[in-house]
Amino acid sequence: MRSGAWRALRRRPVFWVSVAILVVVVVMAVAPRLFAGADPADCTLDRSMAPPSGAAWFGYDFQGCDVFARTVYGTRSSLLVGVLATALAGLIAAGVGMASGYLGGWLDSVLSRLTDIVLGIPLLLAAIVLLHRATANGSGHGIWPVVGTLGILGWTTAARVVRSSVLAARQQDYVQAARMLGAGHGRILVRHIAPNAVAPAVVVLTITLGTFIASEATLSFLGIGLRAPSISWGGDIFAAQARLRQAWWPLIWPSTFLAVTVLAFIMLGDAIRDAFDPRSR
Amino acid sequence: MVRFVVRRLLQMVIVFFGTTLVVYAMMFGAQGDPIQALAGEKPVSAAQRAYLTEHFHLDHGFWYRYADYVGGLLRGDLGDTLTLRPISSVLAGAWPYTLKLAGLAMVVVVVVGVGAGVLAGVRRGGLFDAATLALTLVVIGVPVVVLGFLGQYLLGIRLRLFPVANEGDLYSLILPALLLGMLSLATAVRLTRTTVVENLRADYAKTARAKGLSRTRVVGVHVLRNSLIPVVTFLGVELGSLMAGAVVIENIFNIPGVGFTLARAVRTEDGPTVVTIVSLLVIVFLVVNLAVDLLYAVLDPRIRYA
Numbered sequence: 170m171r172s173g174a175w176r177a178l179r180r181r182p183v184f185w186v187s188v189a190i191l192v193v194v195v196v197m198a199v200a201p202r203l204f205a206g207a208d209p210a211d212c213t214l215d216r217s218m219a220p221p222s223g224a225a226w227f228g229y230d231f232q233g234c235d236v237f238a239r240t241v242y243g244t245r246s247s248l249l250v251g252v253l254a255t256a257l258a259g260l261i262a263a264g265v266g267m268a269s270g271y272l273g274g275w276l277d278s279v280l281s282r283l284t285d286i287v288l289g290i291p292l293l294l295a296a297i298v299l300l301h302r303a304t305a306n307g308s309g310h311g312i313w314p315v316v317g318t319l320g321i322l323g324w325t326t327a328a329r330v331v332r333s334s335v336l337a338a339r340q341q342d343y344v345q346a347a348r349m350l351g352a353g354h355g356r357i358l359v360r361h362i363a364p365n366a367v368a369p370a371v372v373v374l375t376i377t378l379g380t381f382i383a384s385e386a387t388l389s390f391l392g393i394g395l396r397a398p399s400i401s402w403g404g405d406i407f408a409a410q411a412r413l414r415q416a417w418w419p420l421i422w423p424s425t426f427l428a429v430t431v432l433a434f435i436m437l438g439d440a441i442r443d444a445f446d447p448r449s450r
Numbered sequence: 451m452v453r454f455v456v457r458r459l460l461q462m463v464i465v466f467f468g469t470t471l472v473v474y475a476m477m478f479g480a481q482g483d484p485i486q487a488l489a490g491e492k493p494v495s496a497a498q499r500a501y502l503t504e505h506f507h508l509d510h511g512f513w514y515r516y517a518d519y520v521g522g523l524l525r526g527d528l529g530d531t532l533t534l535r536p537i538s539s540v541l542a543g544a545w546p547y548t549l550k551l552a553g554l555a556m557v558v559v560v561v562v563g564v565g566a567g568v569l570a571g572v573r574r575g576g577l578f579d580a581a582t583l584a585l586t587l588v589v590i591g592v593p594v595v596v597l598g599f600l601g602q603y604l605l606g607i608r609l610r611l612f613p614v615a616n617e618g619d620l621y622s623l624i625l626p627a628l629l630l631g632m633l634s635l636a637t638a639v640r641l642t643r644t645t646v647v648e649n650l651r652a653d654y655a656k657t658a659r660a661k662g663l664s665r666t667r668v669v670g671v672h673v674l675r676n677s678l679i680p681v682v683t684f685l686g687v688e689l690g691s692l693m694a695g696a697v698v699i700e701n702i703f704n705i706p707g708v709g710f711t712l713a714r715a716v717r718t719e720d721g722p723t724v725v726t727i728v729s730l731l732v733i734v735f736l737v738v739n740l741a742v743d744l745l746y747a748v749l750d751p752r753i754r755y756a
Contacts, residue, residue: 285461286468289736293694294712294728298476301716301724383593387698390595391713406595410702413603420603424596432591439587 178444190433198245207235209242230419243400251382257320266331288325300393334366372442379434402427547707554627567642586636598702616705626703634688645677686742
């Protein structure tokens with residue numbers, strides 16, 4: 170099954186395109202210096218809003234900073250927020266999903282209602298409230314409040330997916346057999362049940378990663394995500410939009426990078442889902 | 451049916467209390483000094499402090515304040531903003547804009563989304579199908595922030611087809627609504643396409659064709675009706691992201707709606723307003739989803755709620 174999925178995946182150009190984009194993005198986040206020669210903090214007001222030229226292909230923004238350098242250096246925080254928040258959401262989803270799917274009973278009812286409640290609150294609205302609290306508390310504008318907020322709110326879909334795959338696997342004959350052979354709960358859960366949930370959860374989490382990066386940009390745009398001195402795409406978009414009528418280049422580049430990255434994650438998730446879902450093959 | 455409605459309502463009550471509690475706790479659970487937050491750096495006189503403490507019941511415990519807040523909410527009393535304006539009057543001016551914006555967006559989603567989805571589904575594998583699939587993928591991937599500015603820049607500033615900011619009339623809402631609806635639109639197209647493709651293969655569609663009905667009638671009446679069921683559910687769920695998108699779009703286009711008010715309340719650290727607006731939006735979301743669940747039975751006679 171798994172090798173079949175891999176074979177189907179390998180033949181999809183969409184898969185390779187998104188993987189290629191993501192490799193570039195990751196390298197950019199790890200070593201931004203490879204891509205941008207200019208220093209993103211090297212800003213002088215006398216070249217404020219200077220249009221694209223030979224020296225700076227993407228032009229300068231209002232503060233006179235190199236737009237391309239800022240965009241490249243902004244990759245790190247955007248990607249870091251996305252990856253860490255997804256890891257947190259994945260952990261919560263695995264815990265909640267496996268507990269409610271495997272143990273069942275009243276715990277399942279409670280956890281499922283909890284999932285309903287969190288799912289019932291639109292992510293962005295709740296994130297606004299939570300982050301608002303974090304900033305009012307003075308816990309700073311680093312990446313951690315954003316990571317925590319997105320992780321705490323974004324686990325629901327993955328938890329449902331994990332729960333349903335655990336529920337389906339629990340009744341299988343091989344699980345009964347393992348139990349009769351004397352395997353404990355922990356072993357059954359980890360060795361026999363959890364592997365079934367991995368593939369569907371990965372699909373959901375890949376797409377979640379894309380939406381988290383978009384959410385971070387949106388929150389930064391609303392002024393409650395990352396703030397200076399962190400460089401982030403959302404923050405740069407927010408800074409550029411007020412002067413859109415005078416200059417388009419400070420807005421276009423962070424927007425493009427953001428859109429392409431989010432798109433790559435969503436396409437990757439889509440391709441993996443198609444490969445694992447035999448109906449769509 | 452009655453039993454189902456009762457059970458569903460009870461479930462909604464639980465979710466309502468859970469949600470308001472979560473939102474309220476997030477906002478006020480660990481708050482230091484809301485009065486000082488209101489005043490900023492300025493010192494607060496003892497008399498002012500006493501008045502505000504009394505007004506917002508700050509001398510009582512968390513549960514008392516939560517009960518007071520939910521009680522007021524249920525009685526239709528939305529409370530006051532931190533600057534002591536009734537929130538209901540703040541919202542009264544904002545609702546119509548958001549309602550018009552969301553309504554227009556919904557119309558775009560339903561008309562264009564279902565239309566394109568049916569066309570793509572009927573001509574599966576054709577050029578139109580491939581083009582819509584690629585286009586919807588791009589639209590799904592592009593965040594609202596980017597989409598909003600792109601549309602504003604290209605259609606508003608470059609081509610001057612639409613006003614770039616709100617001018618109070620319906621025409622200036624068209625571009626924001628189009629951009630707001632775009633995200634849900636893409637998903638609606640994909641969903642409609644998938645269900646149309648599935649339903650075209652179903653036995654009843656073949657029977658209808660075999661009876662000699664025209665293709666238009668089979669698609670337009672038999673298949674379409676069944677294909678709309680998942681789309682309707684999706685639209686209910688999608689309302690949540692539509693509301694969140696409205697916060698962004700209203701800020702981009704300066705539309706003084708609910709989302710704009712919410713973002714302003716966030717910036718001015720106006721806790722009561724933030725909590726009330728979010729709670730209201732969540733209630734709207736819950737009620738719409740209940741309505742969608744009930745509509746299910748009307749749309750699909752196979753579903754019987756016992």
